[in-house]
Amino acid sequence: MSEGRGKFVPSALHAGSQRFLEEVRKNRQRVKELGPGIITGGAGDDPAGIVTYTTVGATTGFSLLWLMLLSTPMMVAVQDMAARLAIVTGKSLPEIIRGFYSKKAAAAVVLILAVANVITIGADLQGVAEVLELLTGVRSVHWLIPITALIAYLVTFKTYRTVKRVFVGLTLVLVAYVLAAVLARPNVLTVLEGTFLPHLSFSSAFLLAALGMLGTTISPYMLFWQASEEKEEHKTVAQARSVQVDTAVGMIYSNLIAFCIIVAAGVMLFGRHMAINTVSDALMALEPLGKRSALALFSVGILSAGFLAIPVLAGSTAYAVADTFGWREGLDHRVSDAKGFYSVFFGALIIGDLIHLSPLTAVQALYYSQVLDGLLLPVLVGVLLALNANKEIVGEFSNSWFNRFFGWLTLLFSSVFAGVLLVQALMALF
Secondary structure, eight states: HHHHHHOOOOOOOOHHHHHHHHHHHHHHHHHHHHHHHHHHHHTTHHHHHHHHHHHHHHHTTTTHHHHHHHHHHHHHHHHHHHHHHHHSSSSSSHHHHHTTTTTHHHHHHHHHHHHHHHHHHHHHHHHHHHHHHHHHHHHGGHHHHHHHHHHHHHHSSSSSHHHHHHHHHHHHHHTTHHHHHTOOOOOOOHHHHHHOOOOOSSHHHHHHHHHHHHHSSSSSSHHHHHHHHHTTEEEEEEEHHHHHHHHHHHHHHHHHHHHHHHHHHHHHHHHSSOOOOOOOHHHHTOOOOGGGHHHHHHHHHHHHHHHHHHHHHHHHHHHHHHHTTTTOOHHHHHGGHHHHHHHHHHHHEEEEEHHHHSSHHHHHHHHHHHHHHHHHHHHHHHHHHHHHTTTHHHTTOOOOOOHHHHHHHHHHHHHHHHHHHHHHHHHHHH
């Protein structure tokens, strides 16, 4: 009996250790598969977005935190639909639109996306350069070429895997804004009330803040970028679950950062009627408790956000244009092998530099890009809902009830958003 036990125990231990090692191996593989969703989420909190979230907190306090909470599942749903289409079809969004609708439709969508992206790049470059001017005393205009050159070097001479690791690292730095919200010492009960008890107002400040926040949180370029990256990584339907987790983690993290920016701004600025017109205004205004360490914290956050968002914006533009016209694309290709792709990428950066040199302020650039994104978003969400409901395209991988419910909710909100922005733009013209 004892001999039997002596043989059984090592065997059981060996089997247990094997199962443990197998589980560790699977978890390590899941971690390696994370990336596109997290990078996309981090890029959503770009310098121009930081200006918007700061303005939301400064003008409405905590009264729009409930909308940030509601936008999180909406954001997860639409990003997951884009990623799901990419891994099921092996195509990017422009290729899918071109294949199931028409090349003209794809070109029209991509044209709007490209113009909005380039304007946002200009706003983000302006933000990064202004922060560097604050830190060094060197005028912001002198930072344009070094910033552009550093981004160009990274995507030109490094592999896709290296670029991915750098982007994930920059995304993690954004946790600085969580620390900033803690340093601001908000009233926890007031924050919870603003988060879980919806507050509505028809004042112009409230409506503009709500529209600006939604437009910044759910952006078309994020849909294009993640779909292209899932295609770049050659994900298969067997990895659909890991893609879903990656997307959810990235979007929740993105909105957590935005939530913390609004909270910090609400504590420091609400009721003080301070104008936020540039990224440097936001940086100086958000400095918690007057501590220089906090200023450094926010500076690092904005710089990381800029160096993450600018190449993502340029990359989503390059992917979209290349896929629309059938050019070779991808960050793993050499410049000589994908001339069109890299020409669009570098061209977007250069035009962004020129926007910084123009009289257009970061706030104006953000507004115009939001108008274009606002018009494009309901179209894209409608296309995603239609394609994900088509069994001939997605087969058994059609939308879950979660994606359908929050996808239609996003379509409703984005349509209202687009209508209001269009009316505002027409009133400004006439």
